Amino acid sequence: MRPCPTFLLVLLRWVRLRMCARRWRYSNGNNSRLPLCVRQRWAYLKLMVNSLYYNSLTNSDVIMDSLMEPIFWMVDLLTRWFGSVFVCLVVILTSSILLIAYVGLLPLILNTYSPPWIVWHIGYGHWNLFMIVFHYYKATKTAPGYPPTVKNDIPFVSVCKKCIIPKPARTHHCGICNTCILKMDHHCPWLNNCVGHFNQRYFFCFCLSMTLGCVYCSISGRNLFLDAYSAIERFKHMDLDKSGVPVTGMGQLIGILPPGQSTYQTPPPPYTFRDKMFHKSIIYMWVLTSTVAVALGGLTIWHAVLISRGETSIERHINNKEAERMAKHGKVYKNPFNYGRLNNWKVFFGVEKRSHWLTRVLLPSGHAPYGNGLTWDIYPIRKDMIPV
């Protein structure tokens, strides 16, 4: 009995379909031999694991940030703990320089300098000191500004994922303060405070006046430093040239001094203890002030550049990325908070008339900055300020 051709055709097609289906299942890693309930649970488990980290915005930056998160957390924690230590360090080091200036240098200036130079040193030195103390105190004690936590109608650009509150423009979260900061620039460990909308001027003026003070000490103390350094060097050589004492000083330690010279007569010391302390203090002052002048001077110049551009330190990175992104599309990014170099400085210092350059810039002033740090419509206040 011959099989029906139609039956054979259907059988062949069925076998082929089964093989294709099996191949497809294996190629997709789906093992149909497992019971349905096991496969369902496996699929549910996979979905649950994926849901823990899946994000449509996930990229290499997010993954790197997540991996670095423990390190950031540790740095934030240490910075928070050592905040008071850094502030004490600033106070102690500044006080030590003041002590040297008042006890060591001031009598010297009064006894040896001409009257015009005495007036200059006393006048400038005290103005600079007052600027440093005033701005440091205000920078540490003034709150940088925080966004409201209650419901409001203030426009916002995003939501802080840590505070779970709306973030107005220029607001960023500080991991060390653990709160959002208005117009945040950075967290300064030397102030143990964030630099934000309400204390940025104090911070910058402190940096500037401290740099000027260090440059002043460094320049005016240069000759004294050279004298003190050569005096200390001379004193060292005198010590080493004493007769009967080996150059390395080991003779005194192991008792091989020549006979009859164990109690040799030493010449009277050329410098008293007071002289030596004075020389060492001058060297300490010059080295410290010169180092701070270079380091803090660089920071001050960097912040001056940022202020000229109408940016904060954080916005500098954001704006650079935005400029690169827009350049790929053939567009030019414009910072909406840049009103032109001179106007940026006027906004920063709160200069509204010419006399303010004296009363608000050259002299200590406690006036509040423009705006509330929540909205940035400065144009109604200053009609001539148009973003460039």
Ligand SMILES: [Zn+2]
């Ligand atoms: Zn926040």
Ligand SMILES: [Zn+2]
């Ligand atoms: Zn902070």
